[in-house]
Amino acid sequence: xxxxxxxxxxxxxxxxxxxxxxxxxxxxxxxxxxxxxxxxxxxxxxxxxxxxxxxxxxxxxxxxxxxxxxxxxxxxxxxxxxxxxxxxxxxxxxxxxxxxxxxxxxxxxxxxxxxxxxxxxxxxxxxxxxxxxxxxxxxxxxxxxxxxxxxxxxxxxxxxx
Amino acid sequence: xxxxxxxxxxxxxxxxxxxxxxxxxxxxxxxxxxxxxxxxxxxxxxxxxxxxxxxxxxxxxxxxxxxxxxxxxxxxxxxxxxxxxxxxxxxxxxxxxxxxxxxxxxxxxxxxxxxxxxxxxxxxxxxxxxxxxxxxxxxxxxxxxxxxxxxxxxxxxxxxxxxxxxxxxxxxxxxxxxxxxxxxxx
Numbered sequence: 001x002x003x004x005x006x007x008x009x010x011x012x013x014x015x016x017x018x019x020x021x022x023x024x025x026x027x028x029x030x031x032x033x034x035x036x037x038x039x040x041x042x043x044x045x046x047x048x049x050x051x052x053x054x055x056x057x058x059x060x061x062x063x064x065x066x067x068x069x070x071x072x073x074x075x076x077x078x079x080x081x082x083x084x085x086x087x088x089x090x091x092x093x094x095x096x097x098x099x100x101x102x103x104x105x106x107x108x109x110x111x112x113x114x115x116x117x118x119x120x121x122x123x124x125x126x127x128x129x130x131x132x133x134x135x136x137x138x139x140x141x142x143x144x145x146x147x148x149x150x151x152x153x154x155x156x157x158x159x160x161x
Numbered sequence: 162x163x164x165x166x167x168x169x170x171x172x173x174x175x176x177x178x179x180x181x182x183x184x185x186x187x188x189x190x191x192x193x194x195x196x197x198x199x200x201x202x203x204x205x206x207x208x209x210x211x212x213x214x215x216x217x218x219x220x221x222x223x224x225x226x227x228x229x230x231x232x233x234x235x236x237x238x239x240x241x242x243x244x245x246x247x248x249x250x251x252x253x254x255x256x257x258x259x260x261x262x263x264x265x266x267x268x269x270x271x272x273x274x275x276x277x278x279x280x281x282x283x284x285x286x287x288x289x290x291x292x293x294x295x296x297x298x299x300x301x302x303x304x305x306x307x308x309x310x311x312x313x314x315x316x317x318x319x320x321x322x323x324x325x326x327x328x329x330x331x332x333x334x335x336x337x338x339x340x341x342x343x344x345x346x347x
Contacts, residue, residue, distance in 0.1 A: 006293060132218050136304045139222035143296040146230040147286070 004099050005107060007059045008038075008092040012108030014066035014137050015088045017130045020118035021070065022081060027115050030081060034089045035109045041093025042105055052098050057148055059091040064141035070134035088112075181291040185298025188282065189306060194245050194340045195278060197333050199303050201252035202271060203310020204326060208256060208317060213264060217271050218307035222300055224272045228279025229296070233286060241284075242344040244277035249337030256330025259323070278303075 015034055019027045047055060066088055069080075092108045121129050189195040199221075206217040231238065238244075251270065255262065262270070282299050286292050313329070316322035 006297065010297075128215050131215060132304060132308070135219040135222050136300050139226035139300045140297050142223070142226035143229050143283075143286075143300070144293050146226075146233055146283075147292050147296065150230070150233040 005104055007056055007063070007099070008095045008108040009111050010137060010140065011059055011063050011066065011088050011092050011095075012111035013114065014063050014070070014134070015085060015112040016115040016118055017070045017134050017137075018066055018081070018084060019112070019115035020121075020130055022115075024119075026078065026081060027119065030085045031109070031113055031115065033082065034085050034092070034112050035106075037086055037089025038092040038096065038109060039105065041090055042096045045094065045097055047094055047097050049098070053148065055091070055094045055098055057145065059095045060141045060144050062087055062091045064138050064145075067134040067137035067141070070130055182294035182298040185295035185300075186302045188285070188295075188299050189302045193336070194249055195281075195303075196306060197336055198245065198248045198252060198274065198278060199306035200310040200313065201249065201256060201330070201333050202274075203307040203312075204314040204330065205252055205256050205267075205310075206307075207311045207314020208259065208326065209261060209267060213267050214311060214314075216264070216268060218304065218311065220268055221271055221275045221307065222304055224275035225279035225282070225303065226300070228276035229283030229286070230279075231276070232280040232283025235284070238277070238280055240344075241277055241280050243341065244274070245281060246337055246341035246344045248274035248277060249340055250334050251337075253330050253332070253334025253337050257327050257334055258330075259327060 012034075015030070019030045022030065066084055069084055096105055096108065118130065189199060202217055202221055206214040209217075252274070254260075286295060314326060317326050
């Protein structure tokens with residue numbers, strides 16, 4: 001199971017969706033915390049390559065978990081929100097350390113900063129867009145976690161061919 | 162001539178492509194059965210209004226992913242293609258009849274249909290060529306089709322919009338009948 005930049009970027013996007021439903025101040029604080037956690041882990045943590053599958057599995061679980069907070073909980077209180085952000089930062093840091101080049105290190109954090117423009121959409125459309133997009137992230141996570149456990153049949157004749 | 166007209170490739174032409182994001186993204190778009198069903202989910206959601214306008218497009222991808230896992234695992238599900246065709250028929254009729262299903266019924270129906278559509282995607286997931294990109298592509302494409310359906314469904318607020326949308330539902334239902342005929346005949 002690989003994912004390159006896709007995994008940390010989608011995790012960053014899930015954080016953006018979650019933060020977009022929070023008050024402005026918490027968005028800024030959450031984003032700073034995410035950047036600090038992710039960059040600190042990426043810089044200082046030494047991740048054995050044997051752990052790659054486990055790290056990526058945890059990253060995809062975090063994508064699903066973070067996206068689920070958007071659909072189920074919407075506005076979080078401060079402590080759970082910080083825990084979600086720290087969890088995301090940890091797995092972004094680990095997966096970037098494993099799979100990506102350092103020149104792309106800030107990409108997931110930049111994607112998470114989309115929370116600011118997203119919050120305008122969330123507030124004007126009752127979070128409908130954020131919740132729908134969060135469900136896409138959950139679906140992708142479920143499929144990719146499944147892919148880690150199952151060898152897919154590949155292209156056989158189509159179901160209607 | 163009748164055999165050519167019933168060519169299954171016309172109904173669902175998303176295979177034969179290499180894997181990857183673009184292939185996954187194109188798969189629901191090139192398969193008219195998937196495409197009509199996804200758009201119909203959005204239209205029906207818009208017809209039903211809150212909370213289903215949000216719940217249906219949120220529920221569908223998550224359950225579709227579970228169906229995708231069943232497809233990857235090759236768990237036997239009878240007549241997937243018939244299930245997909247029936248989904249198009251039922252959704253088309255529901256829109257044409259302006260059927261205001263209760264929340265539980267609409268969600269149950271959509272979840273069952275999502276299993277069939279997800280199963281078809283999962284069974285065709287390429288194992289060699291970027292299956293992660295493929296998965297992301299077809300989920301994104303499916304979601305965008307739902308949103309397109311919601312936007313079409315919003316036309317019910319316009320003069321004659323409700324009638325136009327119901328006629329569209331009827332056309333979708335007829336197309337579903339064609340897909341069913343193709344599936345049974347295949």
